Amino acid sequence: MTxxxxxxxxRCARETRTAAGLRxxxxxxxxxxxxxxxxxxxxxxESYGDRAIEVIGTGCMGPCSRGPLIRIEDRRGNRAxxxxxxxxxxxxxxxxxxxxxxxxxxxxxxxxxxxxxRQQRVVLANSGICDPESxxxxxxxxxxxxxxxxxxxMAPEEVCHEISxxxxxxxxxxxxxxxxxxxxxxxxxSRRRYVVANGDEGDPGxxxxxxxxxxxPHRLLEGMAIAAYAVGATQGFIYVRGEYPLAARRLRQAIxxxxxxxxxxxxxxxSGFSFTxxxxxxxxxxxxxxxxxxxxxxxxxxxxxxxxxxYPAQRGLWNQSTLINNVETFGCIAPIISKGxxxxxxxxxxxSSGTKVFxxxxxxxxxxxxxxxxxxxxxxxxxxSGGISNGNFKAAQTGGASGGCxxxxxxxxxxxxxxxxxxxxxxxxxxLIIMNDRRCMADMARFFMxxxxxxxxxxxxxxxxxxxxxxxxxxxxxxxxxxxxxxxKLEELCHLMGDASLCGLGMAAPTPVLGTLRWFRDEYQAHLxxxxxxxxxxxxxxxxxxx
Amino acid sequence: xxxxxxxxxxxxxxxxxxxxxxxxxxxxxxxIPTLCNLDGLKPLGGCRICLVEVRGHPRPVPACATKVxxxxxxxxxxxxxxxxxxxxxxxxxxxxxxxCPVCVMNNNCELQAVARLLGIDHVRYDFIAxxxxxxxxxxxxGIDHNRCILCRRCVRVCDEIEGAHTWDVNGRGAASRIIxxxxxxxGLSGTCTDCGKCVQACPTGALFAKxxxxxxxxxxxxxxxxAWRQRREP
Numbered sequence: 001m002t003x004x005x006x007x008x009x010x011r012c013a014r015e016t017r018t019a020a021g022l023r024x025x026x027x028x029x030x031x032x033x034x035x036x037x038x039x040x041x042x043x044x045x046e047s048y049g050d051r052a053i054e055v056i057g058t059g060c061m062g063p064c065s066r067g068p069l070i071r072i073e074d075r076r077g078n079r080a081x082x083x084x085x086x087x088x089x090x091x092x093x094x095x096x097x098x099x100x101x102x103x104x105x106x107x108x109x110x111x112x113x114x115x116x117x118r119q120q121r122v123v124l125a126n127s128g129i130c131d132p133e134s135x136x137x138x139x140x141x142x143x144x145x146x147x148x149x150x151x152x153x154m155a156p157e158e159v160c161h162e163i164s165x166x167x168x169x170x171x172x173x174x175x176x177x178x179x180x181x182x183x184x185x186x187x188x189x190s191r192r193r194y195v196v197a198n199g200d201e202g203d204p205g206x207x208x209x210x211x212x213x214x215x216x217p218h219r220l221l222e223g224m225a226i227a228a229y230a231v232g233a234t235q236g237f238i239y240v241r242g243e244y245p246l247a248a249r250r251l252r253q254a255i256x257x258x259x260x261x262x263x264x265x266x267x268x269x270x271s272g273f274s275f276t277x278x279x280x281x282x283x284x285x286x287x288x289x290x291x292x293x294x295x296x297x298x299x300x301x302x303x304x305x306x307x308x309x310x311y312p313a314q315r316g317l318w319n320q321s322t323l324i325n326n327v328e329t330f331g332c333i334a335p336i337i338s339k340g341x342x343x344x345x346x347x348x349x350x351x352s353s354g355t356k357v358f359x360x361x362x363x364x365x366x367x368x369x370x371x372x373x374x375x376x377x378x379x380x381x382x383x384x385s386g387g388i389s390n391g392n393f394k395a396a397q398t399g400g401a402s403g404g405c406x407x408x409x410x411x412x413x414x415x416x417x418x419x420x421x422x423x424x425x426x427x428x429x430x431x432l433i434i435m436n437d438r439r440c441m442a443d444m445a446r447f448f449m450x451x452x453x454x455x456x457x458x459x460x461x462x463x464x465x466x467x468x469x470x471x472x473x474x475x476x477x478x479x480x481x482x483x484x485x486x487x488x489k490l491e492e493l494c495h496l497m498g499d500a501s502l503c504g505l506g507m508a509a510p511t512p513v514l515g516t517l518r519w520f521r522d523e524y525q526a527h528l529x530x531x532x533x534x535x536x537x538x539x540x541x542x543x544x545x546x547x
Numbered sequence: 548x549x550x551x552x553x554x555x556x557x558x559x560x561x562x563x564x565x566x567x568x569x570x571x572x573x574x575x576x577x578x579i580p581t582l583c584n585l586d587g588l589k590p591l592g593g594c595r596i597c598l599v600e601v602r603g604h605p606r607p608v609p610a611c612a613t614k615v616x617x618x619x620x621x622x623x624x625x626x627x628x629x630x631x632x633x634x635x636x637x638x639x640x641x642x643x644x645x646x647c648p649v650c651v652m653n654n655n656c657e658l659q660a661v662a663r664l665l666g667i668d669h670v671r672y673d674f675i676a677x678x679x680x681x682x683x684x685x686x687x688x689g690i691d692h693n694r695c696i697l698c699r700r701c702v703r704v705c706d707e708i709e710g711a712h713t714w715d716v717n718g719r720g721a722a723s724r725i726i727x728x729x730x731x732x733x734g735l736s737g738t739c740t741d742c743g744k745c746v747q748a749c750p751t752g753a754l755f756a757k758x759x760x761x762x763x764x765x766x767x768x769x770x771x772x773x774a775w776r777q778r779r780e781p
Contacts, residue, residue, distance in 0.1 A: 467720070
């Protein structure tokens with residue numbers, strides 16, 4: 001594809017969009033697919049596909065627990081109405097009514113639903129709008145315009161500089177400044193360079209990266225291509241966890257389509273810049289989200305971390321300098337290049353610029369994916385998701401198994417890197433599990449410790465044996481057999497794991513325990529005394545049918 | 548060769564560029580206990596026994612795998628790292644079956660030596676000690692997984708020195724097991740050269756020579772072997 005062809009395609013698309021008629025979009029994110037969205041799409045296509053009605057499958061629209069979702073709007077994208085929990089029959093009835101000029105109420109989401117209207121979508125701008133299985137649809141929505149802009153108008157160091165200036169920080173969890181990382185890779189002495197997208201989203205309750213990969217795979221490819229152009233890489237890898245077959249399929253299709261169109265491969269857009277991307281599928285190890293383990297896995301070795309330094313920027317894949325960023329970080333690149341660093345910096349709060357995608361789940365009315373400016377208070381996120389179901393707010397677990405919890409007294413905490421760190425939690429990848437007052441915090445800590453015990457690679461002793469002993473102690477606490485001494489031992493172990501482990505998994509494994517101990521120590525104490533579990537959760541666990 | 552100056556336990560120390568903290572300390576007679584480290588093998592940094600504190604680092608670093616830097620201030624025996632070492636050894640003793648009196652390596656065991664050094668007379672954690680298998684299918688050697696501390700010295704010596712890569716690790720977390728080839732009995736291994744280096748490298752009684760009253764360990768000097776290898780490959 002030449003530069004003019006790319007410009008022409010996006011212009012043409014804008015023109016066709018002004019034609020009259022209805023457009024029906026069916027959400028094809030995995031939660032909607034799991035509840036039967038494909039049947040809805042098939043039924044609508046069979047009946048209306050040949051008329052002046054456009055029926056398309058799109059990526060995730062956001063409120064996942066309400067799927068399968070469809071959106072009906074006119075061709076210009078106006079007057080959008082969302083319908084939840086559709087079946088082929090109800091979807092057909094709704095569309096029929098729309099054709100008759102009616103606006104049926106059954107299953108319609110309120111037009112002012114906070115979940116939909118209070119979001120600010122930057123990374124997910126095209127998610128739920130474009131067809132993830134079509135390059136043309138991505139081009140219509142401005143795909144690859146930033147890549148063209150970078151190649152045509154910017155020198156590689158200018159791209160690095162722009163990213164640094166935007167204040168973008170890694171979205172994978174640690175929040176390392178992305179621009180700094182790029183400059184390090186750019187400056188490293190290396191024969192070749194690699195760009196790797198970390199799509200091994202393993203945290204319980206995290207599904208932001210999956211949403212982006214499934215909904216707008218070209219956005220990820222574009223971000224990686226810009227990164228490769230900036231740091232001087234020629235080969236990229238996307239590491240997708242094996243549990244995301246739909247994301248892997250769509251990415252593979254997107255890579256093939258982009259390569260055929262000349263947006264990846266040799267001499268991209270008539271420039272001297274060449275870049276290819278290969279897909280690597282994980283085999284179900286949480287630890288492979290750690291960058292050194294991820295690289296080992298890409299190289300076909302056992303997925304276990306190695307000691308840093310040397311950092312991947314110095315010696316990564318096959319001992320060459322390697323840039324590893326999270327999928328969502330790459331998703332931020334194209335908008336920054338298109339709209340400028342200042343625009344990006346104007347969103348969010350100082351120190352944490354831009355937006356963040358959160359996947360909110362647990363005891364909330366609507367489970368799903370939402371993108372908001374960094375620094376948005378937790379209270380606002382809970383309100384957006386429709387409030388707490390079955391009780392009152394008790395705590396929110398941020399950052400999955402590596403994060404801590406935020407109690408009700410800190411509900412107004414702004415969700416940015418520093419505020420969460422000061423509360424003993426982390427931003428993490430953006431998984432947000434909301435718990436109501438019927439949840440036992442000790443039991444939750446036990447769950448996460450069990451998770452880390454299962455996922456420890458076994459290389460270093462504090463993590464391998466420490467998680468095993470800590471899980472044992474937590475099991476004893478939740479079953480009411482523990483003493484004060486056990487609680488002391490547990491805390492001691494947690495500090496050992498946090499300080500002495502080899503990689504991030506072990507260092508972060510005790511965070512859920514330390515977080516719950518910090519805010520809900522009385523609940524642990526209650527388990528020690530004869531009183532048992534204050535919420536009654538753990539007493540059920542003692543039942544022989546629970547193992 | 549440039550010499551770097553650093554401070555270890557308050558003593559001014561000169562070290563070569565590229566040397567590890569462990570090497571620099573040993574040269575000066577400062578003892579840092581180790582388990583998974585073996586001279587001549589690539590450092591693993593897995594056992595965390597050799598953790599030392601370096602000023603400016605929020606967490607202790609493994610001395611075996613951390614290179615010296617100019618002006619580094621290292622503490623090898625602070626209360627914090629000593630208590631960490633003790634906990635790590637306790638965790639190891641509780642993880643598998645380490646019954647010294649009936650072990651072939653009693654009084655020759657590095658785990659035992661480290662425990663003794665740290666003054667560990669009891670273990671506060673639950674003994675997990677799963678019933679792991681004993682593989683004596685090899686003609687001359689045996690492997691008792693109950694004694695294994697997963698230090699991977701056998702894996703590394705077989706790969707890096709012998710070049711056979713018979714051993715590797717299977718499974719993960721506490722379920723990790725050292726395996727020969729693709730988890731076949733050792734005696735059926737097609738890659739094992741019967742060299743016995745793994746047995747020599749093993750710090751505990753996990754790998755042993757059959758039919759000897761003593762352990763049979765320490766009869767090959769691995770350090771000399773490594774020096775010989777390195778002479779051949781510049």
